[in-house]
Amino acid sequence: MSARVDRIAKRGRVAALTLALLSAGASVPSGPELRTATATRILEEVRRPGAQVVVVNVWATWCLPCREEFPDLVRLQRAYAPRGLRLVLVSADFDDGREEQVRRYLAGQGVDFPSFLKEGDDMEFIEGLSATWSGALPATLVYDAQGRLRHFWEGAASYATMERRVLDVLERKGSQREAGS
């Protein structure tokens, strides 16, 4: 009986806190902006000026290896954004009610930049990004500042592997500039 009273009291405190936050103008994290995208749209995002290296990661909320590597992707973005890394996240979740689920997941991971929802035919999407991609998730593609694909892999990677490939692109660019100067 006392446990039930405790649960009711706890729910009451949570409800009161929520009301207080809302009335004070605080908002529950709503997650990043989501845009639907074909492969063509993703490649436009890759080639949008301003990045020195672009990492595209195709993932899904139900995909275990995707979820395992996700915190490392976000950590990588935070660590290398000052050096020009742009992270392009593309959810391949089924399109029935995915927006809320994807947004909630991204908010929970601390993603605060626009993200994408895959749109259209699978074959066109896969071939549009990489002919060597089998379609397995997760898939990650690393592009240089000119939008050239430098690294591609399927399956989850460790933080060290991701970082090495990002640095490879950043440092190659640096050495090319030195060689050309």
Next chain:
Amino acid sequence: MTARVFTVSLATVLALAVAGSEIARADTLAIGASIPKASTKMKNVDGKEVSLADVAGQKGTLVIFTCNACPFAKAWQDRIVDLGNSFASRGVGVIAVNSNDPAIVPEDGYDLMKERAEKAKMGFPYVVDAGSEVALAFGATRTPEAFLFDATGQLVYHGTIDDNAKEPGSVTKTYLKDALTAVVEGKAVPLAETKAIGCGIKFKKA
């Protein structure tokens, strides 16, 4: 037909597959290749040991890498079973292979495979690829992923089931069904290679 077969040692494939969680990609079976690991025995849901050679059909052989847990495998499951049951009675040997390591994906354990096969009314073997050895030999990377061999044992189709996993009513391209029909009729497969997004196979780690 010219056979374009990549010959890769199992050690190389295994080394690629266990290097982190990345999926080995370079060695997918090519169109024209013969059935690899044909004599490897795998445990079926009925308790018997079955090989790909055991199930080979007079008209052709369909090997589908699938599993219990993947949302894409679940979405396509009824269509896979319908195609399998239908074409098994038309001279095609059919086998579903689960290469996921149940230590990584408990839902792909043997007992749950038995339940799934029974519920789905699979009229063909659903076997355990212990150690993911057969998937590695095929270069399979995802679920579901189909490999169809013709009457002479050459790979004539590799890819997905159709063009809409989630909505069977919205399918416009029945890739696997078209390939199966062609094989049964002794004709050329209209589209030999297709792709779809799917779950990566959870290979057993060394």
